[in-house]
Amino acid sequence: MSRSLKKGLFVHPSILKKISAMNASGKKTPIKTWSRSSIITDEMIGHTFQVHNGKTFKDVYVIENMVGHKLGEFSPTRTFRGHGGKMAKDQAAAAAAAGKAAVAKAQADTK
Incomplete structure (x- = not known):
């Protein structure tokens, strides 16, 4: 079941703060996060996130096709x-x- 539209998108506040600071300064350093449940928004396009998979941090470079998905979808927790x-x-x-x-x-x- 999808999330109710009246609730809005969930993005961890610390991620939003880091993105706005990076956009203001023009830096593109990776953002380390444990928040796998944060939804990718338009402001995140072009940034690199280091998403924790339970053991290590996997680099995730955000492109337009990823908008609306969660960060955790691009950092698999299990190896086949x-x-x-x-x-x-x-x-x-x-x-x-x-x-x-x-x-x-x-x-x-x-x-």
């Missing part, structure tokens, strides 16, 4: 290690070998 194990690797190797054989056969047929 992949499905399967040895069996999946064996199947992938077999498929690659079959693909190479098919290409070699097709090239031989064209000659």
Whole structure:
């Protein structure tokens, strides 16, 4: 369910203060934040944020397409290690070998 329009957008006050200070001075240093729930607004375009993902800070450079999304969406908290194990690797190797054989056969047929 989306947020009610009468409540307005949530942006942490410290982020707004830092952005306005940077816009006044013209500096573009990264802004470190733990506020993953802050919504990206127009004033944030062109700034770099260091968003905490639970372990480290990930750099997020804000562009126009990100407006309306939350900062946390661009700093993943989990890493995908992949499905399967040895069996999946064996199947992938077999498929690659079959693909190479098919290409070699097709090239031989064209000659």
